[in-house]
Amino acid sequence: MDPTVELLIRSAFFAVVFAALALWEIGAPRRALVAGRAPRWPHNLGILLVDVLAVRILVPTAAVGAALFAAGRGWGLLHLAGLRLSVAALLGFLVLDLVIYAQHVVFHKVPLLWRLHRMHHADLDFDVSTGGRFHPFEILISMLIKIATVIAFGIPVVAVLLFELALNATSLFNHANVAMPPALDRILRLLVVTPDMHRVHHSVLRRETDSNFGFNLPWWDRLFGTYRPQPELGHSGMTIGLPIFRDSRELRIDRLLTQPFRDDRAEAGAQDQKPADFQRPHTSKS
Numbered sequence: 087m088d089p090t091v092e093l094l095i096r097s098a099f100f101a102v103v104f105a106a107l108a109l110w111e112i113g114a115p116r117r118a119l120v121a122g123r124a125p126r127w128p129h130n131l132g133i134l135l136v137d138v139l140a141v142r143i144l145v146p147t148a149a150v151g152a153a154l155f156a157a158g159r160g161w162g163l164l165h166l167a168g169l170r171l172s173v174a175a176l177l178g179f180l181v182l183d184l185v186i187y188a189q190h191v192v193f194h195k196v197p198l199l200w201r202l203h204r205m206h207h208a209d210l211d212f213d214v215s216t217g218g219r220f221h222p223f224e225i226l227i228s229m230l231i232k233i234a235t236v237i238a239f240g241i242p243v244v245a246v247l248l249f250e251l252a253l254n255a256t257s258l259f260n261h262a263n264v265a266m267p268p269a270l271d272r273i274l275r276l277l278v279v280t281p282d283m284h285r286v287h288h289s290v291l292r293r294e295t296d297s298n299f300g301f302n303l304p305w306w307d308r309l310f311g312t313y314r315p316q317p318e319l320g321h322s323g324m325t326i327g328l329p330i331f332r333d334s335r336e337l338r339i340d341r342l343l344t345q346p347f348r349d350d351r352a353e354a355g356a357q358d359q360k361p362a363d364f365q366r367p368h369t370s371k372s
Protein backbone atom coordinates (compact mmCIF):
# COMPACT_ATOMS: atom_id res chain seq x y z
CA MET A 87 0.00 0.00 0.00
CA ASP A 88 1.14 3.55 -0.76
CA PRO A 89 2.65 4.91 2.50
CA THR A 90 0.71 8.18 2.17
CA VAL A 91 -2.59 6.31 1.77
CA GLU A 92 -1.69 4.09 4.74
CA LEU A 93 -0.91 7.15 6.88
CA LEU A 94 -4.20 8.78 5.84
CA ILE A 95 -6.21 5.65 6.73
CA ARG A 96 -4.45 5.32 10.10
CA SER A 97 -4.92 9.03 10.87
CA ALA A 98 -8.62 8.97 9.93
CA PHE A 99 -9.15 5.85 12.09
CA PHE A 100 -7.36 7.53 15.01
CA ALA A 101 -9.37 10.74 14.62
CA VAL A 102 -12.73 8.91 14.57
CA VAL A 103 -11.91 6.78 17.65
CA PHE A 104 -10.46 9.79 19.50
CA ALA A 105 -13.47 11.99 18.74
CA ALA A 106 -15.97 9.30 19.77
CA LEU A 107 -14.19 8.72 23.09
CA ALA A 108 -13.81 12.48 23.71
CA LEU A 109 -17.58 12.90 23.27
CA TRP A 110 -18.20 9.98 25.65
CA GLU A 111 -15.84 11.60 28.20
CA ILE A 112 -17.72 14.89 27.99
CA GLY A 113 -21.13 13.20 28.22
CA ALA A 114 -20.35 10.63 30.93
CA PRO A 115 -17.01 11.26 32.70
CA ARG A 116 -15.77 8.71 35.25
CA ARG A 117 -13.83 11.21 37.41
CA ALA A 118 -13.55 14.96 37.76
CA LEU A 119 -10.34 16.02 35.99
CA VAL A 120 -7.68 17.51 38.27
CA ALA A 121 -5.64 19.56 35.77
CA GLY A 122 -8.31 19.58 33.04
CA ARG A 123 -8.07 19.43 29.26
CA ALA A 124 -6.80 22.89 28.31
CA PRO A 125 -3.35 22.60 29.94
CA ARG A 126 -2.86 19.00 28.77
CA TRP A 127 -4.41 18.18 25.41
CA PRO A 128 -2.28 20.42 23.13
CA HIS A 129 0.85 18.94 24.74
CA ASN A 130 -0.31 15.31 24.85
CA LEU A 131 -1.37 15.53 21.20
CA GLY A 132 1.81 17.45 20.35
CA ILE A 133 4.01 14.67 21.72
CA LEU A 134 1.96 12.15 19.72
CA LEU A 135 2.71 14.15 16.56
CA VAL A 136 6.43 14.13 17.47
CA ASP A 137 6.21 10.32 17.90
CA VAL A 138 4.54 9.79 14.51
CA LEU A 139 7.13 11.99 12.77
CA ALA A 140 10.05 10.32 14.59
CA VAL A 141 8.93 6.85 13.46
CA ARG A 142 8.21 8.02 9.89
CA ILE A 143 11.65 9.60 9.59
CA LEU A 144 13.82 7.10 11.50
CA VAL A 145 12.03 3.75 10.91
CA PRO A 146 10.00 4.43 7.75
CA THR A 147 9.40 0.77 6.88
CA ALA A 148 7.98 0.18 10.40
CA ALA A 149 6.39 -3.12 11.45
CA VAL A 150 4.29 -3.61 8.30
CA GLY A 151 7.43 -3.21 6.17
CA ALA A 152 9.17 -5.82 8.33
CA ALA A 153 6.24 -8.22 7.79
CA LEU A 154 6.46 -7.75 3.99
CA PHE A 155 10.24 -8.31 4.18
CA ALA A 156 9.86 -11.54 6.23
CA ALA A 157 7.03 -12.83 4.01
CA GLY A 158 9.10 -12.25 0.85
CA ARG A 159 11.92 -14.44 2.21
CA GLY A 160 9.81 -17.01 4.09
CA TRP A 161 11.49 -16.04 7.35
CA GLY A 162 10.18 -16.68 10.85
CA LEU A 163 8.77 -19.48 13.00
CA LEU A 164 5.20 -19.18 11.69
CA HIS A 165 6.43 -19.53 8.08
CA LEU A 166 8.60 -22.52 9.00
CA ALA A 167 5.63 -24.19 10.71
CA GLY A 168 3.73 -23.98 7.40
CA LEU A 169 0.48 -22.81 9.03
CA ARG A 170 -2.61 -21.59 7.18
CA LEU A 171 -2.71 -17.79 6.89
CA SER A 172 -5.70 -17.44 9.25
CA VAL A 173 -3.98 -19.51 11.98
CA ALA A 174 -0.64 -17.75 11.49
CA ALA A 175 -2.39 -14.37 11.66
CA LEU A 176 -4.22 -15.27 14.89
CA LEU A 177 -1.06 -16.60 16.53
CA GLY A 178 0.90 -13.60 15.25
CA PHE A 179 -1.60 -11.22 16.84
CA LEU A 180 -1.32 -13.06 20.18
CA VAL A 181 2.49 -13.08 20.03
CA LEU A 182 2.60 -9.33 19.35
CA ASP A 183 0.23 -8.64 22.25
CA LEU A 184 2.25 -10.79 24.64
CA VAL A 185 5.48 -9.06 23.55
CA ILE A 186 3.94 -5.61 24.13
CA TYR A 187 2.80 -6.77 27.60
CA ALA A 188 6.31 -8.09 28.41
CA GLN A 189 7.91 -4.93 27.07
CA HIS A 190 5.67 -2.85 29.34
CA VAL A 191 6.73 -4.89 32.39
CA VAL A 192 10.40 -4.45 31.43
CA PHE A 193 9.92 -0.68 31.01
CA HIS A 194 8.72 -0.61 34.63
CA LYS A 195 11.50 -2.83 36.03
CA VAL A 196 14.65 -1.49 34.30
CA PRO A 197 15.50 1.93 35.80
CA LEU A 198 16.84 3.44 32.55
CA LEU A 199 13.73 2.39 30.62
CA TRP A 200 11.45 3.51 33.45
CA ARG A 201 12.91 7.02 33.00
CA LEU A 202 11.47 7.01 29.46
CA HIS A 203 8.18 5.36 30.35
CA ARG A 204 7.43 7.36 33.50
CA MET A 205 6.64 10.39 31.33
CA HIS A 206 3.48 8.52 30.30
CA HIS A 207 2.63 7.98 33.97
CA ALA A 208 3.37 11.56 35.03
CA ASP A 209 0.13 12.82 33.44
CA LEU A 210 -1.94 14.29 36.28
CA ASP A 211 -5.18 13.12 34.70
CA PHE A 212 -6.17 9.93 32.94
CA ASP A 213 -8.15 10.52 29.77
CA VAL A 214 -8.18 9.74 26.05
CA SER A 215 -5.25 12.11 25.42
CA THR A 216 -3.08 10.14 27.89
CA GLY A 217 -3.37 7.20 25.47
CA GLY A 218 -1.11 9.03 22.99
CA ARG A 219 1.34 10.47 25.52
CA PHE A 220 4.56 8.47 25.21
CA HIS A 221 8.15 9.66 24.96
CA PRO A 222 9.45 9.39 21.35
CA PHE A 223 12.43 7.31 22.54
CA GLU A 224 10.04 4.77 24.06
CA ILE A 225 8.03 4.69 20.83
CA LEU A 226 11.20 4.11 18.76
CA ILE A 227 12.43 1.31 21.05
CA SER A 228 8.96 -0.23 20.98
CA MET A 229 8.95 -0.11 17.16
CA LEU A 230 12.34 -1.87 17.00
CA ILE A 231 11.07 -4.59 19.38
CA LYS A 232 7.95 -5.01 17.22
CA ILE A 233 10.06 -5.26 14.04
CA ALA A 234 12.34 -7.90 15.63
CA THR A 235 9.25 -9.88 16.77
CA VAL A 236 7.60 -9.68 13.34
CA ILE A 237 10.76 -10.96 11.62
CA ALA A 238 11.56 -13.68 14.20
CA PHE A 239 8.02 -15.09 14.02
CA GLY A 240 7.26 -14.23 10.39
CA ILE A 241 4.00 -12.58 11.45
CA PRO A 242 1.69 -12.04 8.45
CA VAL A 243 1.18 -8.48 7.17
CA VAL A 244 -2.56 -8.60 7.86
CA ALA A 245 -1.94 -9.53 11.52
CA VAL A 246 0.56 -6.68 11.97
CA LEU A 247 -1.80 -4.15 10.40
CA LEU A 248 -4.80 -5.34 12.46
CA PHE A 249 -2.71 -5.45 15.63
CA GLU A 250 -1.48 -1.89 15.17
CA LEU A 251 -4.98 -0.57 14.46
CA ALA A 252 -6.37 -2.51 17.45
CA LEU A 253 -3.62 -1.26 19.77
CA ASN A 254 -4.21 2.26 18.54
CA ALA A 255 -7.90 2.05 19.38
CA THR A 256 -7.56 0.15 22.66
CA SER A 257 -4.82 2.46 23.94
CA LEU A 258 -7.22 5.39 23.48
CA PHE A 259 -10.16 3.41 24.89
CA ASN A 260 -8.45 2.04 27.99
CA HIS A 261 -7.17 5.51 28.97
CA ALA A 262 -10.56 7.16 28.44
CA ASN A 263 -12.20 8.91 31.38
CA VAL A 264 -15.54 7.29 30.61
CA ALA A 265 -18.21 5.94 32.89
CA MET A 266 -19.99 2.71 32.02
CA PRO A 267 -22.27 0.37 33.97
CA PRO A 268 -20.22 -1.97 36.21
CA ALA A 269 -21.85 -5.00 34.57
CA LEU A 270 -20.65 -3.84 31.13
CA ASP A 271 -17.11 -3.30 32.51
CA ARG A 272 -17.13 -6.84 33.95
CA ILE A 273 -18.13 -8.38 30.60
CA LEU A 274 -15.79 -6.23 28.48
CA ARG A 275 -12.90 -7.00 30.87
CA LEU A 276 -13.02 -10.63 29.81
CA LEU A 277 -12.01 -9.61 26.28
CA VAL A 278 -10.27 -6.26 26.38
CA VAL A 279 -8.51 -4.00 28.89
CA THR A 280 -11.15 -1.51 30.10
CA PRO A 281 -10.56 2.04 31.39
CA ASP A 282 -11.34 0.95 34.98
CA MET A 283 -8.79 -1.86 34.68
CA HIS A 284 -6.04 0.33 33.22
CA ARG A 285 -6.71 3.31 35.53
CA VAL A 286 -5.32 1.19 38.40
CA HIS A 287 -2.00 1.21 36.48
CA HIS A 288 -1.94 5.03 36.60
CA SER A 289 -2.30 5.19 40.39
CA VAL A 290 0.33 7.14 42.29
CA LEU A 291 0.79 4.09 44.58
CA ARG A 292 3.72 2.08 43.21
CA ARG A 293 2.17 -1.33 43.94
CA GLU A 294 -0.78 -0.28 41.78
CA THR A 295 1.43 1.30 39.09
CA ASP A 296 3.17 -2.08 38.83
CA SER A 297 -0.03 -3.94 37.94
CA ASN A 298 -2.38 -4.27 34.94
CA PHE A 299 0.32 -3.94 32.27
CA GLY A 300 -1.90 -5.15 29.41
CA PHE A 301 -2.99 -2.69 26.71
CA ASN A 302 -5.13 -4.85 24.49
CA LEU A 303 -5.96 -8.32 25.79
CA PRO A 304 -6.56 -8.56 29.57
CA TRP A 305 -5.43 -12.18 29.87
CA TRP A 306 -1.66 -11.74 30.33
CA ASP A 307 -2.07 -9.91 33.64
CA ARG A 308 -4.26 -12.71 35.00
CA LEU A 309 -1.89 -15.35 33.65
CA PHE A 310 1.28 -13.77 35.07
CA GLY A 311 -0.17 -12.57 38.39
CA THR A 312 -0.03 -8.83 37.71
CA TYR A 313 -3.81 -8.30 37.76
CA ARG A 314 -5.46 -5.91 40.24
CA PRO A 315 -9.20 -5.58 39.81
CA GLN A 316 -9.72 -2.14 41.44
CA PRO A 317 -7.70 0.70 43.03
CA GLU A 318 -7.52 0.59 46.84
CA LEU A 319 -8.97 4.10 47.24
CA GLY A 320 -11.65 3.65 44.59
CA HIS A 321 -11.75 5.27 41.16
CA SER A 322 -12.81 8.68 42.46
CA GLY A 323 -10.55 8.67 45.52
CA MET A 324 -7.31 7.48 43.90
CA THR A 325 -4.59 9.92 42.84
CA ILE A 326 -3.41 9.72 39.22
CA GLY A 327 0.24 10.25 38.30
CA LEU A 328 3.61 9.91 40.01
CA PRO A 329 4.93 11.33 43.29
CA ILE A 330 7.34 13.36 41.11
CA PHE A 331 6.59 15.81 38.29
CA ARG A 332 3.35 17.10 39.85
CA ASP A 333 3.93 20.74 39.05
CA SER A 334 1.58 22.15 36.39
CA ARG A 335 4.61 23.18 34.29
CA GLU A 336 5.43 19.47 33.87
CA LEU A 337 2.41 19.14 31.56
CA ARG A 338 4.15 21.22 28.84
CA ILE A 339 5.63 19.43 25.84
CA ASP A 340 9.15 20.78 26.41
CA ARG A 341 9.06 19.39 29.98
CA LEU A 342 7.63 16.07 28.76
CA LEU A 343 10.56 15.64 26.38
CA THR A 344 13.15 16.35 29.09
CA GLN A 345 11.58 14.41 31.99
CA PRO A 346 13.68 11.25 31.33
CA PHE A 347 16.90 13.25 31.64
CA ARG A 348 16.11 15.18 34.78
CA ASP A 349 17.13 14.05 38.21
CA ASP A 350 14.10 12.48 39.80
CA ARG A 351 15.63 12.72 43.30
CA ALA A 352 15.84 16.49 42.98
CA GLU A 353 12.25 16.50 41.72
CA ALA A 354 11.16 14.21 44.56
CA GLY A 355 12.88 16.54 47.02
CA ALA A 356 10.94 19.44 45.56
CA GLN A 357 7.77 17.40 45.96
CA ASP A 358 8.50 16.91 49.67
CA GLN A 359 8.24 20.67 50.02
CA LYS A 360 4.65 20.33 48.91
CA PRO A 361 3.57 22.14 45.75
CA ALA A 362 0.12 20.81 46.61
CA ASP A 363 -1.68 22.26 43.57
CA PHE A 364 -2.51 18.93 42.00
CA GLN A 365 -3.54 16.55 44.70
CA ARG A 366 -6.57 14.35 44.30
CA PRO A 367 -9.86 16.16 43.72
CA HIS A 368 -11.87 14.51 46.49
CA THR A 369 -11.65 11.43 48.64
CA SER A 370 -14.98 9.67 48.29
CA LYS A 371 -14.69 6.05 47.24
CA SER A 372 -16.43 4.73 44.17
Ligand SMILES: [Zn+2]
Binds near residue numbers: 194207287
Ligand atom coordinates in the same frame (compact mmCIF):
# COMPACT_ATOMS: atom_id res chain seq x y z
ZN1 LIG B 1 3.20 1.72 32.54
